[in-house]
Amino acid sequence: MKISQQEVEHVAKLARLELSDQEKAKLTDQLSNILTYVEKLNELDTKGVEPTAHVLDMKNVMRDDAVEPSLSQERALANAPEKAAGHYKVPKIIE
C-alpha cells in the first residue's frame, strides 16, 4: 500500500513531529514498504474473531481510595526543564 507525502505530513502533524523534506521523502518510501508488507494480514479471514488487546483475562483493578505518601513537589519537579512557583513552566499560551 502506497502512502503519499501529504499523508505523511498529516500523520506527522498528528504525532507532533516536524520532519525535514529529506525525512518526509524517506518515510513516504519506508512506510509504504512496511504497509505493503503488513497488508499480508488481509490474506486471513478474521470475520467473527475476537480482537486481543491483552493476553491476560483481567478486568479493571481497583484499590481503596486511601491517602498515601507520594513524591514531594520538589522531587516531582526535579526533572522539569523549566519551573516557577512550584509549577511546570511553558511558553505563554494566551495573549
Added chain:
Amino acid sequence: MELYSLTIHELQEMLKKGETTSRAISDSVQARIKAVDGKVKAYITVTEAAAASQADAADKQRSSGSASPVLGIPVAIKDNMCTEGTLTTCASKILGNFVPPYDATVVAKLKGAGFVMPGKVNMDEFAMGSSTENSGFFITRNPWDLERIPGGSSGGSAAAVAAGECIAALGSDTGGSIRQPAACCGVVGLKPTYGRVSRYGLVAFASSLDQIGPITKDVTDAAILMNLIAGHDRRDSTSVDLPVPDYTASLARDVKGMKIGIPKEYFIDGMDPAVEKAVRDAVKTLESLGASVVDVSLPHTAYAVATYYILATSEASSNLARYDGVKYGVRASGAKDLLDLYLQSRSQGFGPEVKRRIMLGTYALSAGYYDAFYKKGQQVRTLIKRDFDEAFKKVDVIATPTAPTAAFKIGEKSADPLQMYLSDIFTISVNLAGIPGISIPCGFTQNNLPIGLQILGRHFDEESVFRASFAYEQATDWHKRRAKL
C-alpha cells in the same frame, strides 16, 4: 578464572566459604569494564563509586549472617528501568538528562536483596530495534566479533554479560529483545510470562507486550534472578497475583517423559544451515535425555511480524506522546509557542527509528485506518495465541531457533527497516501470545558466532522452560565458553 567471568551461583559458593568478598568481585568487574568497555561499549553510565560502597555494605551484611543469593553480586540494569538518583536515558537524547525520583520495582527488589549495580547498559532507543544500532548515543559491539551487532534491543545487557563486564543483567523484551541478544552473545536470556514480573518503572514501549527478565551466563543464574524479580506488584495493574514458585527447584528434575514440540513453521528457507543443524542437534540431545519429540504446527507464524509492527507501534505512538519537553527530559530551546515547543523537542529528541515507529503507529490508529490495521492486528493476535493454546494441548514445551541467523555485521541491515524487523521472526509471536520463552546457547557457527536455542512454555509455566533448558545445559558445555577480548 577471573572473578568477573564466574556465575552468580559460583560466586555465592565462594562467598559462603569466605574465598572472596563482594568488594573483590565488584572491583574485578569494574576493572574489566575499564579494560574492555572501550571496545564493547556496553555501558551508558558506570556507577563505580556507588558499586564499591554497595559491595562493602554487602560484605558487612554477610558477616552478620544474612545472605540473599544476589547479596554483593554485580547485576547491570538496562537503561530503560528507573534507578533513583542514577541517569536513566532509554538510550534516547530526549531522556539524556533524566534522573528518576524512584526505583523500578525490579530494581527496588534487587536493592532489597543487597545487589551491586555496576551501571546502566546500552540499548536501542526506547527498546526499538534488534541490533543496538538505534541507540541515540553509540553502537554496542558483540564481544565474540567486534564487527558484529550484539543483538537488541537489550544489546548492552547481553554484551556486558558475555564480556564479563557484569555477573548478570536485566533486560526487557517486547518482541525478542532479551532472547535475540542473548542468542547473539552466547548467553542465557528469559522473557517471563506477561504479568509475571512488574513493569512498574520500566519505560513503556508497547505496554501489552513489554516484560522484564534476566540475562545470565547460565540457566541456574536465570532461575536465581527470577526468584527475586517475579511476583505481584500493586503498582502494576497487569502484574498477576499468583504464587511464585522456587524456580531453582525446577532445575533438579530431569526431562524424562517431557513432550517437546517442534513447529515446522520455524524451520524456513533463508535460515542459516548452521543454525538449523545446531537446533536439530539440540532437540536430539533432549530426546537422548528422555524427552519425546512431537511435531506441532503454529500456522499463523508467518503473520506475526506484520501483526507486531501494527500493534507495537500503535501502543508506542500513544506511550511516547508523553515526551513533550514539559515535565522531564530535554526541551528544545527557542520555541516560539507551546505547539512549537512540542514539535521541536520531539523532532530533535527522537532518533530515526523511533520517529518511524511513532509515524507507523499514529497512521494505524488514525481515522479511517483503525479497523483495517489496528483491529485486524488484534484479531490476528488472537489467532496466533490460539495456535499456541492448541500446540500446548499436545506438548509441555516448544523448541525453536531463537533467530534465523547468528549475529549480523554492523550496518548490514540498517538501511532497510523491514529486513531488520524480520530478524525477530522467531521471537515476536511469543510476546503476542504472552507466553514465557528462553534462549540458551546451543552451538557456534564456523565463524565462532554463538547460536541460540529457544524454548517456550505455557502461560506461567516458566518451570518447564527452566527444566528443559537446564537438562540441555548440563548435557552440553556451550555455556562455559567465554568470548576472547
